[in-house]
Amino acid sequence: MPAKRLGWIAHRQRSFLAGMAPALVVLALITIAPAIYLVLTSLTPLNLTLPGSAWDFSSPAGNYIDLFEDPRFSRSVWVQVKLSVATVILQLLVGLGVALLLNGGTRIRELARSGFLIPMVLPPIVVGILWRVMYAVDISPFHRFMAFIGLPVPSLITDPNWALFAIVIAETWEWFPFTMLMVLAALQMIPASPLEAARIDGANNLQIFRYVMFPYIQQTLVVAAIFRLIDSIKAFPLIFVLTDGGPGDVTEVTNYYAYRQAFTFSLWGYGSAIATLMVVGIFVLSWVIDRLTGAAYAEAD
């Protein structure tokens, strides 16, 4: 009898493995194999116009050395930092604010929730186009209104001082619903009794938010921030449609620079080196955040 039971368990585990195997094999083929290929390419000066450059490992660190001396690369990292920090902070603030408003629990606010998440699900290219409309002087309702009241404003996306700001606004518009939805879910998990108790004790709204609600949603805010931070490093369609990295290179983030090097200038080795550094950077960043927040929670508990 036990032997038969063991046989069934072994058989069951084999069935599970058989069910899992195809997915894992495919996932390995489409994620790990390209990752290896990417790193290998980054060690070569691959340029599709130069035959023989594909597997030329004569100076494996060449691309990386060039990168550290490339001012345009370091500028792109700086643009990335500015864009990421600004959009993540704005998204958290706006998302949190809207979530608190929608948490009011009336029918209208319940319905409004579906409306507020529209920006997030729109195809990014459409988001780019509709902000392109908003920023085009001759067609944007905003610019036409300003011109109408005698205060014409030049287009933000063609002004080097404001182009990045224009991207930040569009990016915040697109992604604040993400924080909003996550915070709303967290707010609805807060038990009613501490809120009641605080209200009876005469706490005002600000105090209730700071001392009762905030501890419950703190972790959600951190998770939302991490996700948005990492996704902001992938910013592409908005920049592609709104500014194409310009004017000059003021909105050229690292992702965009890698794309240009590889797909515009055909410098595949160099583009791969940038992409490899981006992957490493994202993993290091996730690890650091994980350690920092993990330590903070361990302390708080």
Place this chain on the structure above:
Amino acid sequence: MQKQIDPQPVVARPSSNPVSRYWFQRNRRWLGDVGTIALLLLVLFPFAWLVQMSFRPNRDILGYELLFTPTLAHYKALWTGAFPASFVNSMITSICSTVLALLLGVPAAYALSRGGFKSSRRIALWILATRMAPPIAFTIPFFLAYRYLGLSDTLLGLIIVYLTFNLALVIWMMQPFFDGVPRELEEAAWIDGCSVWEAFRRVTLPLSAPGLAATAVICFILSWNDFFYALVLTRTNASTAPVAIVNFIQYTGWEWGRIAAAGTLVMLPVVVFSVLVRNYLVRGLAAGGVKE
């Protein structure tokens, strides 16, 4: 005899103007509703503007009068160009990639949920890493490999690339749904003579149908919305609708009416679907981050 109740509040509130404060407190419900509606209109304004532009006749495309005779001219113009083909391409790639991801990912998610494998944590990390990695890190090797494999500018090539995010998403999203199905039901089916996968197909899968539907819709949305992969890996034959819009801009310039119409068509399915799966969106888009 009862004492007269003091109408003053017991706790003195630190407010400079108690009258306005009480008025605000008493009316905060509908004030909040009004604020919500105003904010919603403001947020959706750019979106609504694009939609109305798509119906505006060309001669007053720049107009901002609220009243105009809507026209379908821009949609008709789109219909005769290359746009319908790209729309079909988008449909084919999104649907095929979703179906493939489900076929491969659903059994894997079930096995991970039930198997109690030691390596399941490592697999979860791997899936998270796939979610975090920037698309440029995939596009460069895929582009180079596709040149040799003859897959560049093909629908099959795009379908495979979309698996990089869809497959990981399916495994991640379906696992908690399977965790929620009581094991006793499957065990009963096993005792009745079902094999492991028969029991899965007849018992567990039907019980997880809402989760399956939500996962499928989110996979579809992510593939449909993709711009970067399609831009890089297609040229003319397999270009999807988002890329077609961009090509269109590059060839004919900023022809606002037609661009607005194309944009409206591209976002239509997504807006409809997203309202349907609203409650699962967070789990899907934050796959890997939201702890159940």
